[in-house]
Amino acid sequence: MPFSFDFQTRSALIAFLLLLAAASSLAQQPQAASTLQQITSELEPSNGVWTAQQIAAMGRLRDAALRDAYATTELQHLTDNIGPRLSGSPQAQQAVEYVAAEMRALGAEVQMEKTTVPHWVRGVETGQLVSWPGMGPDATQKIVLTALGGSVATPAEGLTAEVIVVDSLKDLNALSPDAVKGKILLFNEHFDKRLAAQGLGFEAYGQAVAYRAGAPALGASRGAAAVLVRSVGGAEYRLPHTGMTEYDPQLTKIPAASVTAEDADLLVHLTSQGHVRMKLTLTPQTLPRADSYNVIADWKGSEHPEQVVIVSGHLDSWDLGTGAIDDGAGVAVAMQAIHLLSQSGIHPRRTIRFVAWMAEEEGSDGAQTYLAEHSGDIANHVGAIESDSGAGHPTGIYLAGKPELQAWLHPISQVLEPIGATQLVISKETGADISGLTDKGVPSFAPLQDGRFYFNYHHTAADTFDKIDAHELNENSAVMTVLAYALADSPQPAPR
Structure with missing residues (x-):
């Protein structure tokens, strides 16, 4: 047969449920007040220590x-x-x-x-390709560059040498010990433009700038005649990017310059086809x-x-x-x-x-x-x-x-x-x-x-x-x- 309550049982049960609801409501009051206080503090924040x-x-x-x-x-x-x-x-x-x-x-x-x-003091700074795969008779190509801060000078008449490109220190270490001796070494580390576009420009800069600072010491340790770095920046309007560089006092100081992103890409492309030679002239002075x-x-x-x-x-x-x-x-x-x-x-x-x-x-x-x-x-x-x-x-x-x-x-x-x-x-x-x-x-x-x-x-x-x-x-x-x-x-x- 179906389950049923008599009147007294039903009344007692209703009273119990009302008491339970009241107790639950009272238990929730402090939490509701706390939430209200939190909302109020967000919308009307404290003045803190100030008046x-x-x-x-x-x-x-x-x-x-x-x-x-x-x-x-x-x-x-x-x-x-x-x-x-x-x-x-x-x-x-x-x-x-x-x-x-x-x-x-x-x-x-x-x-x-x-x-x-x-x-x-900066002085003269020029670069030009004098030999590359597929060049025409008596042709040259201008390379847009700028000396890095503190760089030493090339000979007054400039220096001419083959260009070697590496993307990273790992790539440099993979070369034979004499691979860059007497050559111009380019570090082609890219500035991460996508990272910068997300508002993380300083993080992108931090990743790339180490090569600008360390290139002269790394190049000198391998006997390079000079070093170049890909410009550390996001605008590729053939603008070279300068900045301070560092020398190891235990190593020979060699000229150091930054090339534009476009010219770094050019050097990557041409050196992938064969030998490339550049004439580099830098005449900075440290007074x-x-x-x-x-x-x-x-x-x-x-x-x-x-x-x-x-x-x-x-x-x-x-x-x-x-x-x-x-x-x-x-x-x-x-x-x-x-x-x-x-x-x-x-x-x-x-x-x-x-x-x-x-x-x-x-x-x-x-x-x-x-x-x-x-x-x-x-x-x-x-x-x-x-x-x-x-x-x-x-x-x-x-x-x-x-x-x-x-x-x-x-x-x-x-x-x-x-x-x-x-x-x-x-x-x-x-x-x-x-x-x-x-x-x-x-x-x-x-x-x-x-x-x-x-x-x-x-x-x-x-x-x-x-x-x-x-x-x-x-x-x-x-x-x-x-x-x-x-x-x-x-x-x-x-x-x-």
């Missing part, structure tokens, strides 16, 4: 940076009026004097910190080291002027272009931070110290001098920011230091949300010039920028002012200024 007034000041600085043309004007003067600023050059000294004067005009306390720097300066400008703190937050970029550049993205832009946005504080009359608790570093491209000699001069004062450096990745749209901040920095800076990422710069990404390094400070435990930072196009122009003749988007430059100024103010005015220094 509502300080957060509002950051918003005003952000908005002022987006409106102000100061950084663009300063950058155009550095690039168009002063020009290339290779360390030791007259233009580098002119830039030092100009930036120091501009900082004084803003009311900052300026120091020109003396350092000594390399003084390398005695020169006196130069880091430009230091302090915007003094109101409570703890002895504690400093650095805002910085490097003032020197390579000599093929005018150093707009590398690194006039970094200097300009750091100048803008002092300009905006001056315009607004804000003196945060701690000193914000502008630094225009000298000789980053040729070994960061200025940064080494700074570390030596301030070795007894590292504990008073509560933060350091360097911009040396161009002027592309910033999506956030790189940070190096304690993991707690990420959560500590969360309110700052919310201030930067209107410009889309909310990411806080932990990194081992944030800038070459501040890396020594990072190693000593100083929390350090850099704008996290769009890197898809940077290496189309980096270290080439195309690094000129027209590559700058003024709005994106101002966005970077906003990141630099807001972050500097936050670090300088927090009740306690950033976690260290």
Whole structure:
């Protein structure tokens, strides 16, 4: 027969179920409140260690940076009026004097910190094929190239030798010991354009640049007469890409140059058919080291002027272009931070110290001098920011230091949300010039920028002012200024 309840049993069961539902509802209340709190905190984030007034000041600085043309004007003067600023050059000294004067005009306390720097001069650089499979009578072909920084010269009349191409060190090691002796050795390592197109330009650069640095030592160890490297960059408009190279003091120094991607491909194709000979002429000179300066400008703190937050970029550049993205832009946005504080009359608790570093491209000699001069004062450096990745749209901040920095800076990422710069990404390094400070435990930072196009122009003749988007430059100024103010005015220094 079918199962049935009498009235009393049914009533008891209903009462039990109601009690069970009530208990379940009560048990769920804390979880619901926790979820609600989490949603609320995401939509209305805490101000962290900063007051509502300080957060509002950051918003005003952000908005002022987006409106102000100061950084663009300063950058155009550095690039168009002063020009290339290779360390030791007259233009580098002119830039030092100009930036120091501009900082004084803003009311900052300026120091020109003396350092000594390399003084390398490029000279003539030509390449041409004089023999190759299928050539016509009396024919030659031009090879577009540029000397690598620090390269020694060929004989004044040039050198002519057979070209040997390898794709990697593994390929070089597979050759017989004497295969490249007396020859011109080309390392044909490709820059990964697909990786760069996904916003990972610096990762692509890191993979390829080792050959630019190491080629002279590798070639000299095999008795090569000279070395060439495929240009480390993404734009294939027959633009050679320069940059510093390295020599092994135990080996003979041999001439080193970078060839365009197109000419590297040409050499690969022709050498696959037979013997190819090239005439290479490079006449660079390495002159005695020169006196130069880091430009230091302090915007003094109101409570703890002895504690400093650095805002910085490097003032020197390579000599093929005018150093707009590398690194006039970094200097300009750091100048803008002092300009905006001056315009607004804000003196945060701690000193914000502008630094225009000298000789980053040729070994960061200025940064080494700074570390030596301030070795007894590292504990008073509560933060350091360097911009040396161009002027592309910033999506956030790189940070190096304690993991707690990420959560500590969360309110700052919310201030930067209107410009889309909310990411806080932990990194081992944030800038070459501040890396020594990072190693000593100083929390350090850099704008996290769009890197898809940077290496189309980096270290080439195309690094000129027209590559700058003024709005994106101002966005970077906003990141630099807001972050500097936050670090300088927090009740306690950033976690260290």
